[in-house]
Amino acid sequence: MLGTVLYGPGDVRFEERPTPTILKPTDAIIRLSASCICGSDLWPYRGLNEITEPMAMGHEYCGIVEEVGSEVTSVRPGQFVIGSFCLSDNTCPHCRFGFQSSCRQREFMSGAQAPRARVPLADGTLVATSDLPADDLIPSLLAVSDVLGTGWYAADAADVKPGSTVAVVGDGAVGLMGVLAAKQMGAARIIAMSRHKTRQALALEYGATDIVTERGDEGVARIQELTQGVGADSVLECVGTQESMLQAINSARPGGSIGYVGVPHGVALEGERLFFGQRRLLGGPAPVRRFLPELIDLVLARKINPGKVFDLELPLAEVAEGYRAMDERRAIKVLLRP
Amino acid sequence: MLGTVLYGPGDVRFEERPTPTILKPTDAIIRLSASCICGSDLWPYRGLNEITEPMAMGHEYCGIVEEVGSEVTSVRPGQFVIGSFCLSDNTCPHCRFGFQSSCRQREFMSGAQAPRARVPLADGTLVATSDLPADDLIPSLLAVSDVLGTGWYAADAADVKPGSTVAVVGDGAVGLMGVLAAKQMGAARIIAMSRHKTRQALALEYGATDIVTERGDEGVARIQELTQGVGADSVLECVGTQESMLQAINSARPGGSIGYVGVPHGVALEGERLFFGQRRLLGGPAPVRRFLPELIDLVLARKINPGKVFDLELPLAEVAEGYRAMDERRAIKVLLRP
The missing domain is CATH 3.90.180.10 (Medium-chain alcohol dehydrogenases, catalytic domain)
Known part of the structure; x- marks a missing residue:
């Protein structure tokens, strides 16, 4: 064979x-x-x-x-x-x-x-x-x-509920599936973070309501702007880098949830920032x-x-x-x- | 004045x-x-x-x-x-x-x-x-x-439910209140981690069912032993050091939740370990x-x-x-x- x-x-x-x-x-x-x-x-x-x-x-x-x-x-x-x-x-x-x-x-x-x-x-x-x-x-x-299954778990871990505002970090296949999952779970607003035309198109087809092309702190600022300074109820982290993880955490509202499914590579989280950021985190395979x-x-x-x-x-x-x-x-x- | x-x-x-x-x-x-x-x-x-x-x-x-x-x-x-x-x-x-x-x-x-x-x-x-x-x-x-209020939040953030198995890291006043909160929320088993007699006595009075005197990896091993190798459904972290945070994370079962209310001092969490550990984290004031x-x-x-x-x-x-x-x-x- x-x-x-x-x-x-x-x-x-x-x-x-x-x-x-x-x-x-x-x-x-x-x-x-x-x-x-x-x-x-x-x-x-x-x-x-x-x-x-x-x-x-x-x-x-x-x-x-x-x-x-x-x-x-x-x-x-x-x-x-x-x-x-x-x-x-x-x-x-x-x-x-x-x-x-x-x-x-x-x-x-x-x-x-x-x-x-x-x-x-x-x-x-x-x-x-x-x-x-x-x-x-x-x-x-x-x-x-x-x-x-992984995109679905990201949405589940991020506690997506009917009416939720959701942000998806990462426009790879898993991120796009996260958009689909959030839509199925009844999210009212799904913000896909993507800078690639074909991926943006598929995200929209799967249910994204907004596209944010900025990354890092600029991406976070755009999410804040789109949510009247509140942040997203749920954020799906589908990349696995330090930048994407911080982008995900900072895009969520206090008390909001991050489901992270990108296998972390070189990610380290500082306890005091996590504490005062007050976001819920669940990830894993x-x-x-x-x-x-x-x-x-x-x-x-x-x-x-x-x-x-x-x-x-x-x-x-x-x-x-x-x-x-x-x-x-x-x-x-x-x-x-x- | x-x-x-x-x-x-x-x-x-x-x-x-x-x-x-x-x-x-x-x-x-x-x-x-x-x-x-x-x-x-x-x-x-x-x-x-x-x-x-x-x-x-x-x-x-x-x-x-x-x-x-x-x-x-x-x-x-x-x-x-x-x-x-x-x-x-x-x-x-x-x-x-x-x-x-x-x-x-x-x-x-x-x-x-x-x-x-x-x-x-x-x-x-x-x-x-x-x-x-x-x-x-x-x-x-x-x-x-x-x-x-802080002990209560720790239990709430750690998703304590009727019938839960709960571990409490830290026998300060907040940890003791965490025991009280877990009891009120219906936990079936409450394992207080404490090595001080007077605090153990109060923990038992507030509803603890088990006392673990070991700390760090030995404490984790005792929790695993007491839970047939499963780990606790919910862990309340009420200290704020690197050791106590890892003790809390490692005492929870996969898919279990940690509510952390000890203000972190010098705590850093490694992304890959968090990912494969697959525990839910929520903390903050x-x-x-x-x-x-x-x-x-x-x-x-x-x-x-x-x-x-x-x-x-x-x-x-x-x-x-x-x-x-x-x-x-x-x-x-x-x-x-x-």
Whole structure:
């Protein structure tokens, strides 16, 4: 089988890999209907995360179950399934508390930029649809696996409610999904912070009511201006830098909430400023499993179309070009077809 | 009038001060029924906050209104009133959102370790009782002004709910009030972290179910042990040091909440650890005004007895001894009688 391996900064190879097999009785093997490249894949691709050994890439996935281990009871071969990028048993106290991304058995998915993949903890991780979905829904179902689930968690963590004023920091795919999530949750006003025309257009399509092109302190000043000096009730931080985190915190009103899902790189927060700023913070890897059933239903009912975030589709064999396109911001998010 | 002034580390003087007068039409002048010394007064007293000029001390107060400015309509001379240590107009968007401690007109009370004090923003800050309260309720009503209101906010910010497992970091007066608050909010289990016998006893009286004497990583390990490796649903951080903050964060379960009310001194939080820890954080100066009516009612109905936290009562003239007693941890909290 050919699969995607990252060897070093900028060095993505599509090369021969062992065909996945059942290693544990709780595993499933799936044949991917589609995979994609994540914004977080760019951190090691850009050399911002250390690469100590060749990494099998890809953690977003949906497809047909081919084989299951002897202990798997909730999915069976032939079913179409979607799983979270965080693998979880969905039975431990953290899972039952709705934080499957902190499951006691947590693992992170890998190797999904390939035609087949092994999914550990299949019972706790995968959700099957009752029928095989229509082909045109595949991109949206794939999006649920991480990018939509993560944007949704950002909005949930930021306590978005009907009538809320929401600001979204970051116009990558996750930020755009955050806009979609805020809209679904009933936000009255959604301010997308974006300086790229195509991303602005998609943000507006997903429900943004305002676009702010400024960043940093100027961005914060614009949010203050748009909210009569109050600040946003909820802010979704979807980048992960020091600047974006401070921009998010400072864009919220006192007592407002920040949901941060950009994996922090070099972020440090000063206690006294946090204290007197008096904003609520919750972040982390998204517990997508909590949201999977609801999000799958919304997609199958065609109430949301998160798949539009894929603005470039490539054959899996051209995965390296996909990384380049995202790295150079020629594409928001790249769908890969096996 | 004689009042309390801090000149430098350890240098508290009870000396002649100008008698407070109405300076703005929104002011009230009150004759204090009692005042007290706050744990936060010890920061400058110990030289841990810089003292650039002599400071009129005291921000916790209750008493009888003597005079009001021309624009004050909600309280009148002769009434017994309690106010928050944070002065607020209670009408701005932040106040209406329940965060009066971030009021657009926010000021911090000062000069209340004296027989009389000026309370700015009287309409938004003070709450009057319908009758003059019984003398024995004065300590508890005074406690509402800050120490109880702050402990209450810590529990509120930490999202304590009926049935919650709660840990309280810090056995100062605020931590003890946090125990009381968690109990009132229906917590099923309240773990007080304390190594002082008298404070442990009061914590147990206020509703603590468990005492943990270990600190830092050992304290965290004990909390994990007591919660079958899950962690607490809610943690109240009532100290403000780097060690106590990390102890609080690490004692909570993933998805759990930390309410932090100890003013941070030298606290820095690393973004990536916060992210993967996945705990909810909310802190800041307590919006006591939000809780005043409810807490005053609980005291007047004798359902709670926060005044027991005062374990030393002194005449106001002996305020310097009060500071020494608290600094040396001979007293939990000192009540001052004018």
